[in-house]
Amino acid sequence: xxxxxxxxxxxxxxxxxxxxxxxxxxxxxxxxxxxxxxxxxxxxxxxxxxxxxxxxxxxxxxxxxxxxxxxxxxxxxxxxxxxxxxxxxxxxxxxxxxxxxxxxxxxxxxxxxxxxxxxxxxxxxxxxxxxxxxxxxxxxxxxxxxxxxxxxxxxxxx
Numbered sequence: 001x002x003x004x005x006x007x008x009x010x011x012x013x014x015x016x017x018x019x020x021x022x023x024x025x026x027x028x029x030x031x032x033x034x035x036x037x038x039x040x041x042x043x044x045x046x047x048x049x050x051x052x053x054x055x056x057x058x059x060x061x062x063x064x065x066x067x068x069x070x071x072x073x074x075x076x077x078x079x080x081x082x083x084x085x086x087x088x089x090x091x092x093x094x095x096x097x098x099x100x101x102x103x104x105x106x107x108x109x110x111x112x113x114x115x116x117x118x119x120x121x122x123x124x125x126x127x128x129x130x131x132x133x134x135x136x137x138x139x140x141x142x143x144x145x146x147x148x149x150x151x152x153x154x155x156x157x158x
Contacts, residue, residue, distance in 0.1 A: 012155035013146070015071045020145065023063035027056040028134050032127040035115075039126035045119035049112045052130055056111075068096075092154065099148035106144050111137035 007014065035052040042048065072092070078085050115133030118124055124132065149155070 012072075013149070016068070016149065016155075017142070017146070019064055019067035019071060020142070022067060023060045024134075024138060026063055027060035028131065028138075030059040031056040031134060032130045035130040036125065036127040039119075045116050048119060048126065049115040049133075052115065053108060053112055056134070095149075095152040095154045098152045099145060099154060103141055103145040103148050107137045107141040110140055 001009075031052045034055045035048055038048050038051060075092075076084055076089050111133050114136050115129050118129035118132055119126060
């Protein structure tokens with residue numbers, strides 16, 4: 001299979017993963033900055049871990065939503081009338097929620113546990129604990145989300 005055919009066949013999945021990675025990079029660095037500053041205010045590792053996760057979601061979700069919609073907006077318009085097809089949007093939102101639900105639980109638990117443990121053993125700075133926790137959790141998450149997206153048939157087969 002040539003690279004061009006491969007790209008054409010998996011274009012939607014490649015774009016989806018690009019959006020996850022771009023939004024994840026912003027969340028990754030935002031979380032690292034937040035956890036470092038928060039560590040000056042409070043020594044509680046659990047609150048630091050969970051609040052950092054919340055901050056990362058506040059950064060990640062809106063960026064992902066905008067990127068996903070901008071890459072897929074052509075799918076949401078009826079080619080004949082030019083009007084938005086709210087049924088397709090509704091269907092895709094349901095599929096995204098289903099795919100992200102399990103994957104995000106996996107990400108959240110692994111991120112908080114790893115971050116918390118690294119903060120407790122105090123062998124790295126808080127920002128590094130956040131980064132290591134995020135990278136580890138992202139590896140697991142990317143596998144889970146791609147399997148989930150495929151299972152809910154978010155993208156139509158070509």
